[in-house]
Amino acid sequence: MQFFKGSMLELIIQTSTNLPPDVRQAMGEALKTERPHTQAGQALAIIGQNVDMAYEDEGAICQDTGMPTFEIKTPVGVNQMEMKKQIQEAVAEATQRGKLRPNSVDSISGKNSGNNLGPGTPVIHFEQWEEPDIEVRLILKGGGCENMNIQYSVPCTLEHLGRADRDLEGVKKCLLHAVWQAQGQGCAPGAIGVCIGSDRAAGYHLAKLQLFRALDDVNPDPTLAKLEQEIMDEANKIGVGTMGFGGKVSLIGCKIIAANRLPASFFVSVAYDCWAFRRLGVSLDADSGAIKQWLYLDPKRPVERLVAGAGFQVSGREIRLETPLSEEKVRALKVGDVVLINGPMVTGRDAAHTYLMRHEAPCDLRGAILYHCGPVMMKEGTPPNVRWRTNAAGPTTSIREEPYEAEVIKRFGIRAVMGKGGMGKKTLAGLKEHGAVYLHAVGGAAQFYARCLPKVHSVHLLEELGVPEAMWVFEAKDFPAIVTMDSHGNSLHEDVAATTGAELEKVGATR
Numbered sequence: 001m002q003f004f005k006g007s008m009l010e011l012i013i014q015t016s017t018n019l020p021p022d023v024r025q026a027m028g029e030a031l032k033t034e035r036p037h038t039q040a041g042q043a044l045a046i047i048g049q050n051v052d053m054a055y056e057d058e059g060a061i062c063q064d065t066g067m068p069t070f071e072i073k074t075p076v077g078v079n080q081m082e083m084k085k086q087i088q089e090a091v092a093e094a095t096q097r098g099k100l101r102p103n104s105v106d107s108i109s110g111k112n113s114g115n116n117l118g119p120g121t122p123v124i125h126f127e128q129w130e131e132p133d134i135e136v137r138l139i140l141k142g143g144g145c146e147n148m149n150i151q152y153s154v155p156c157t158l159e160h161l162g163r164a165d166r167d168l169e170g171v172k173k174c175l176l177h178a179v180w181q182a183q184g185q186g187c188a189p190g191a192i193g194v195c196i197g198s199d200r201a202a203g204y205h206l207a208k209l210q211l212f213r214a215l216d217d218v219n220p221d222p223t224l225a226k227l228e229q230e231i232m233d234e235a236n237k238i239g240v241g242t243m244g245f246g247g248k249v250s251l252i253g254c255k256i257i258a259a260n261r262l263p264a265s266f267f268v269s270v271a272y273d274c275w276a277f278r279r280l281g282v283s284l285d286a287d288s289g290a291i292k293q294w295l296y297l298d299p300k301r302p303v304e305r306l307v308a309g310a311g312f313q314v315s316g317r318e319i320r321l322e323t324p325l326s327e328e329k330v331r332a333l334k335v336g337d338v339v340l341i342n343g344p345m346v347t348g349r350d351a352a353h354t355y356l357m358r359h360e361a362p363c364d365l366r367g368a369i370l371y372h373c374g375p376v377m378m379k380e381g382t383p384p385n386v387r388w389r390t391n392a393a394g395p396t397t398s399i400r401e402e403p404y405e406a407e408v409i410k411r412f413g414i415r416a417v418m419g420k421g422g423m424g425k426k427t428l429a430g431l432k433e434h435g436a437v438y439l440h441a442v443g444g445a446a447q448f449y450a451r452c453l454p455k456v457h458s459v460h461l462l463e464e465l466g467v468p469e470a471m472w473v474f475e476a477k478d479f480p481a482i483v484t485m486d487s488h489g490n491s492l493h494e495d496v497a498a499t500t501g502a503e504l505e506k507v508g509a510t511r
């Protein structure tokens with residue numbers, strides 16, 4: 001197995017940087033479906049450009065490279081313990097090369113292991129089969145979409161849809177609800193893997209395994225094939241759209257399995273994956289571990305660009321924001337405005353918010369834009385000439401900071417917070433009271449935004465919090481974002497949740 005570790009490293013790098021062709025195809029269709037000057041159309045243009053940049057420069061498509069999950073089939077007699085060790089080495093090397101973000105955090109101490117290794121990470125499942133080769137499939141599913149997974153225990157009552165019974169109509173209601181409840185927080189348009197039945201734990205696992213099916217395959221079970229198609233058709237009528245901005249494309253895939261259940265239980269388990277749907281696989285020679293064939297990729301078909309031109313085009317209607325921001329400038333902004341940010345901008349996500357609730361800020365935040373982002377950073381050079389390069393820097397899900405944000409804005413004089421998926425009522429009230437806005441960047445567009453952050457001014461709390469959670473002060477250059485919550489009490493997220501809820505009710509009323 002002298003080539004096994006190298007094969008795993010190549011699989012990780014390709015999975016992180018090269019979106020599979022079936023997902024490209026689905027995103028290409030989405031690009032054609034949405035009108036270019038809508039918010040969904042603009043977001044898709046950035047996504048398309050980001051996917052192209054990631055492939056061309058072999059950079060991570062999204063900065064959240066997720067929980068690496070390997071599903072492996074081996075012939076009898078293969079040494080699985082040795083394979084596991086080599087996979088761990090490959091994961092650590094991919095992290096060191098900046099292809100994976102250090103994502104493995106001790107759940108008790110909060111310390112990041114720095115190399116994606118630790119109890120429970122990466123996830124590796126083995127199964128034996130009667131084929132002569134080894135098959136390894138890998139999925140990189142990030143935290144934003146993982147948090148949108150949902151499990152229903154039917155019968156249950158669903159918002160906008162009423163009662164879901166223990167039958168296929170009830171299952172259908174659950175799946176439409178799953179797409180609706182994710183809104184933009186899972187970086188829509190997404191795909192769902194579904195398990196009808198099983199128990200709570202195995203149901204989630206089987207649902208996630210469905211995400212290994214190609215988006216364009218057809219379920220061999222005609223009942224499930226019909227259900228998958230119906231969900232695709234109906235979920236795309238609800239209007240969640242890209243990033244939850246509203247639009248025609250909310251779902252790019254629905255893959256369902258049914259498993260036997262206990263008579264007393266009826267679970268519907270849903271694994272939600274984002275547009276940055278990164279999964280690939282390889283077939284390996286069982287003696288050498290060398291790659292014999294790529295799964296999902298067609299070697300005869302060259303990788304096609306998603307956007308023909310430059311992708312996101314500045315229209316001239318954008319509002320230029322120079323940091324630090326004044327209250328007057330911020331109060332003039334309205335929901336729907338597209339802004340181009342220039343000047344210093346500071347990151348802060350979960351651990352930084354916890355820190356700011358208890359300490360003084362490590363840098364001046366007056367008039368600042370606080371960017372919810374955990375970047376992938378590479379250290380270059382040797383002391384004293386060390387510099388940081390930004391490898392990937394898209395937004396993370398903002399709602400996690402909802403309990404703290406209004407207080408942080410008030411205490412430190414922050415004028416804008418930026419992330420993805422929007423925030424709740426408490427933050428909206430804080431924006432109004434203190435004169436601030438919420439800016440929405442396009443989730444997953446890590447390569448695109450890394451290029452809008454050409455310089456690192458400084459980094460704070462690096463030792464204490466680790467790379468993704470540290471507070472990085474970047475220089476922003478023409479960084480585009482959309483105002484989705486303003487200082488006048490308006491929220492695009494509340495509006496879209498209401499209109500899509502009404503659409504969901506219409507769909508539910510036909511049942």
Ligand code: SF4
Nearest residue numbers: 062142144187274444
């Ligand atoms: S695209 Fe969005 S949901 Fe997906 S991994 Fe990236 S940040 Fe998370």
